[in-house]
Amino acid sequence: MADPVTGRSAAVRVVRASLTLLALAALAAPFVLSWRLHEHLRSVAKQETTSPGPLPANVVAGWRGLAAGLPDRAAPVVLTYHDIRPGGGGPYTVTPQQFESHMSALRAAGYETLSAAEVAAYAQGGSVPRRSVVITFDDGARGLWIYGDAILARHGMRASAFLITGLVGRRPYYLSWEEISRMAASGRWDFQSHTHDLHARVAIGPDGRTGSLLTNRVYYAAAGEWESLARYQARIRADFAAAFRAFEQHGLPRPVLFSYPFSDSGEGRPSEHPSTGTTQFSVRSGAGPTVAKISTETLTPAAERHASAFTHHVIKDSFALAMSNHASRPMPPSRRSSAAQEYERLEVRADTTADVLMREVMRRTEIPPLGMPLEDHERWTSVSGKPVGQGDFPLTGRRPPPGRDTYRYAAYAPYGSADWDHYAVEVRVSRLAANTNTASLYARIGGRAPVAIRLSTHTAQLIRGRSGGRVLAEHPLTPGATHHVMLTVQRSRIVALVDGAIRLSTPTRHGADNTGGIALSIVRDRTGQRWPVFTGLRVTPSGNLPTSAEAGRSARAEEPGNPGR
Numbered sequence: 236m237a238d239p240v241t242g243r244s245a246a247v248r249v250v251r252a253s254l255t256l257l258a259l260a261a262l263a264a265p266f267v268l269s270w271r272l273h274e275h276l277r278s279v280a281k282q283e284t285t286s287p288g289p290l291p292a293n294v295v296a297g298w299r300g301l302a303a304g305l306p307d308r309a310a311p312v313v314l315t316y317h318d319i320r321p322g323g324g325g326p327y328t329v330t331p332q333q334f335e336s337h338m339s340a341l342r343a344a345g346y347e348t349l350s351a352a353e354v355a356a357y358a359q360g361g362s363v364p365r366r367s368v369v370i371t372f373d374d375g376a377r378g379l380w381i382y383g384d385a386i387l388a389r390h391g392m393r394a395s396a397f398l399i400t401g402l403v404g405r406r407p408y409y410l411s412w413e414e415i416s417r418m419a420a421s422g423r424w425d426f427q428s429h430t431h432d433l434h435a436r437v438a439i440g441p442d443g444r445t446g447s448l449l450t451n452r453v454y455y456a457a458a459g460e461w462e463s464l465a466r467y468q469a470r471i472r473a474d475f476a477a478a479f480r481a482f483e484q485h486g487l488p489r490p491v492l493f494s495y496p497f498s499d500s501g502e503g504r505p506s507e508h509p510s511t512g513t514t515q516f517s518v519r520s521g522a523g524p525t526v527a528k529i530s531t532e533t534l535t536p537a538a539e540r541h542a543s544a545f546t547h548h549v550i551k552d553s554f555a556l557a558m559s560n561h562a563s564r565p566m567p568p569s570r571r572s573s574a575a576q577e578y579e580r581l582e583v584r585a586d587t588t589a590d591v592l593m594r595e596v597m598r599r600t601e602i603p604p605l606g607m608p609l610e611d612h613e614r615w616t617s618v619s620g621k622p623v624g625q626g627d628f629p630l631t632g633r634r635p636p637p638g639r640d641t642y643r644y645a646a647y648a649p650y651g652s653a654d655w656d657h658y659a660v661e662v663r664v665s666r667l668a669a670n671t672n673t674a675s676l677y678a679r680i681g682g683r684a685p686v687a688i689r690l691s692t693h694t695a696q697l698i699r700g701r702s703g704g705r706v707l708a709e710h711p712l713t714p715g716a717t718h719h720v721m722l723t724v725q726r727s728r729i730v731a732l733v734d735g736a737i738r739l740s741t742p743t744r745h746g747a748d749n750t751g752g753i754a755l756s757i758v759r760d761r762t763g764q765r766w767p768v769f770t771g772l773r774v775t776p777s778g779n780l781p782t783s784a785e786a787g788r789s790a791r792a793e794e795p796g797n798p799g800r
Contacts, residue, residue, distance in 0.1 A: 278404070278411040280377060284385050285331040287339065295343045298589070301597050302344035305366060309601035310568045310654070311349055311357065313369040313580040314592075315560055318376035319383045323585050331382040336589040338390040341368060344593060348392040351425035355491040355555035358573040368596065369568070370394040371558065371580065373429055373494055375403060380414040387423045395425040397494040400481035401432035412485050419487060427492040428554070431478035433471075434496040449474075450501035450543050468545055475553060491555045498559035500577070501543030551576045565681045565751075567599055569653035574747035598622070599650040604658035608753070609772045614648040630755050632666070632768035643766070644756040646680050652752025653681055658724050660753055662772040665717040667692045672759040674767035678724045681751035684744055688731040690718050690767075695733045697741050708739040723777055 317327040319334050329337075341348075347367040349357075354369050370387075372379055375398040387394060396410075396418075404411045410418075418424040430449055438454045439446040449471070453462040482489060550557045557577045566572040566579040581595055598614055608614070609631055615623040623645050630645055664674045669692045677687040687704070689696045692715060697708040712718060712733060721732040730740040743749065753774065757767045 278413040279417070280381050280414065282385060283331070283381050285335060285382065287335050287389065288332075290339060290343075295339075298340045298343040298593050299345075301593050302346075302366075305597065305600050306603065307366060308363045309366050310570075311354060311364060311367045311369050312346075312596050312599045313354075313371060313558065313568055313578055314596075315558075315580040315582045316370070316372045317374055318372075319378035319381075319386075321382075326585050327582075328378075328585055329583065329587070331386065333585075333587075333589075334383060335386050335389075337583070337587075337592050338386055338392055340589040340593050341596070342390050342392070344596075346596070348394070350393055351395045351427055351490075351492050354568070357568070358556050358576070358578075360573075363601075366600065371427075371492075371494070372396045374399060374434070375410045375415075375426075375429070376408055377406075377410050377414070379424075380410055380418060384418060384421065384423065388421070393423045393425070395427050395492065397427045397429035397492070399429045399431070399434045399496075400478045401430075402434070403481070415487070416485065426482070426487050426490065427494065428475075428478050428482075428490040429494045430496060431474045431481065433474050436497070447495070447497050447499035447501075449496050450499050450546055452542050464542060464545075467542055471546055471549060475549060493550050493554040493557045495557060495559045498561045500557070500559050501546065502563055565649040565653060567601075567650040567653050569601070569750075570747050571653050571682070571750050594622075598648065601654065602648055602651040604652065604655045604752070604774050604776055607773055608647045609769065611647075614651065615645045616649060618644040620649075630757055630766075630769050632766070632770075639762040641759050641761060642756065644754065646677075646754035647752055649681050649752060649754075654750050655679075655752045656724065656750045657726065657777040658774060659777050660722045660724075660772070660774050661720065662755075663717065663719050663770045664690050664767055665770065666765055666768045667716045667718070668765060669693070669714070670760075671764045672757065672767050674758075674769065675756045676720055676722055676769075677754040677756070678722055678729060679743070679749060679751040680754045682749040683746075684749055685751065685754075686729045686741060686743060687756075688720055688722055688733070688739070690720065690733070692716060695720075695731065695737055695739060697729070697731060697739045699741075707741040710737050710739055712737060725777060 316329060316334070318324065318329075319331055320328050321330055323330055345366055347365050349364060349367050349369050351369075353364065357364060370392065372383070372394060375396050379394075379396055383394070396415075398410075398415070402409050403415065415426060419426060433447070433449040435448045436445040437448050437451065438444070438456060439451040440454050441456065441459065452464070452467045454460075455462070479489060547557075555576070556573075558580050559577070560580050560582040562577070562579040566575070566577055568578045572578050581599060583592065594613065598616075602614075612623065617623055630643060660676065660678065662676055666672075667674065667690065673689055673691045675687045675689040675698070677685050679685045685700060686707070687698045687700075689698055690712075693712050695710050695712055695718070696706050698704045699707055710733070719734055723730045723732075727745045728740055728742050730738065732738050755769055755772075759766055
């Protein structure tokens with residue numbers, strides 16, 4: 236039989252222990268609550284609301300005027316931002332007031348914003364959307380939540396943030412997963428991939444060069460060896476898998492868009508860094524990373540291409556689109572770029588005003604092959620890609636080009652004309668001088684195989700590519716300082732008609748990657764010689780130009796001393 240005294244003692248001990256635990260819990264509760272509040276504040280920063288302020292009517296009218304004449308439906312223009320922060324903070328950070336003015340300008344000019352799914356649908360063959368932009372942010376900085384979200388809400392716009400998933404929550408710069416969750420729930424934000432942990436520059440050769448960890452094999456200086464191709468491929472696969480897992484674990488849709496770190500897609504690297512010998516691979520066993528021993532000073536172009544080609548294949552297989560801010564040729568959102576699954580974006584910097592942004596967006600908005608390009612100075616760009624500018628357009632003779640140069644080139648709307656195909660161009664070339672200067676009209680600029688008609692006083696040539704390209708066809712002309720050209724771009728052929736009588740043509744490769752607009756160039760043998768001049772440049776869809784006889788009469792009527800009838 237149990238001892239009642241012993242039983243009561245045990246019960247008392249239990250009660251005392253319970254009371255002690257309750258007391259400890261009561262004492263700890265404020266500390267736990269404080270810790271949880273601290274963690275919440277760390278993971279969810281306070282949002283700041285900025286005052287947009289009134290916009291002068293003339294400023295708004297100016298933005299609307301820039302968009303006047305643009306089509307209601309056009310391929311989107313993609314913008315790249317990085318961070319939003321008061322006072323700026325580097326060349327890639329805009330202030331809240333600056334971002335506010337950009338959104339105001341876009342809305343005033345009638346631009347809508349597209350979601351990631353909408354731009355992916357367009358890239359995969361969907362219908363052309365209303366005139367729009369795609370607002371993107373690289374890296375996933377915390378300023379998007381603190382400042383950007385409220386501005387987007389005020390303007391009824393949306394954006395896509397490209398996350399480095401391995402750095403999410405790394406304070407003070409990056410967003411937290413809790414902030415990302417709230418942004419996604421708002422319907423204003425999509426989240427896309429900027430790798431998991433490959434946003435870094437590393438040594439890629441013994442000469443001190445550095446490059447993106449994504450598109451380059453690492454060079455181990457201590458061993459004098461490169462990362463093996465197998466190891467490179469394995470870490471690329473592992474990183475992409477980790478990024479997709481992070482999206483899934485945090486309840487986000489699988490990303491459909493990808494942004495190259497540092498906009499380094501590996502494009503053009505082989506021609507920039509030629510090798511001096513052959514590459515020999517021998518896998519080293521033992522401790523440490525598996526690497527490939529290289530017998531020459533640098534990787535061969537073939538070896539570099541092999542590595543970046545693998546990454547491009549993985550990206551194209553995993554995403555609808557990849558994006559960067561630089562390309563070797565204009566690659567705006569277009570059917571041409573969609574075929575390559577890569578879009579070039581317009582980078583917005585700390586010094587980008589609303590006016591500058593709108594002019595650049597306008598230049599990149601898709602336009603049809605129709606009109607008088609020489610009257611549209613805003614859309615002409617130099618060989619460097621910079622705007623030529625009104626009042627400084629030497630190809631028309633309005634202002635003789637200064638300096639001692641002997642070559643001038645300008646392309647018309649190289650972004651807005653990316654999908655031009657089946658169009659015709661006519662132009663009058665004058666001030667040609669025997670054996671001292673030439674003038675060229677290019678078609679399909681930005682495509683894989685542009686073609687030009689080059690004129691001198693006495694010869695017409697069809698040429699593949701830019702100046703110095705291969706001559707495809709040639710015909711003598713009646714010598715003269717002025718000639719008239721009609722250039723027709725057909726599905727699989729380009730035809731040039733000079734002075735209404737001389738016909739040159741060449742078959743061309745047709746495809747989505749071989750479309751594009753027009754450009755002009757002038758060349759003189761030496762300083763002091765006169766420059767040729769273009770006038771009467773007109774573009775229409777194929778079949779809408781006058782007949783060859785009519786064109787010849789028009790050219791003769793425009794010649795000096797021949798007023799026509």
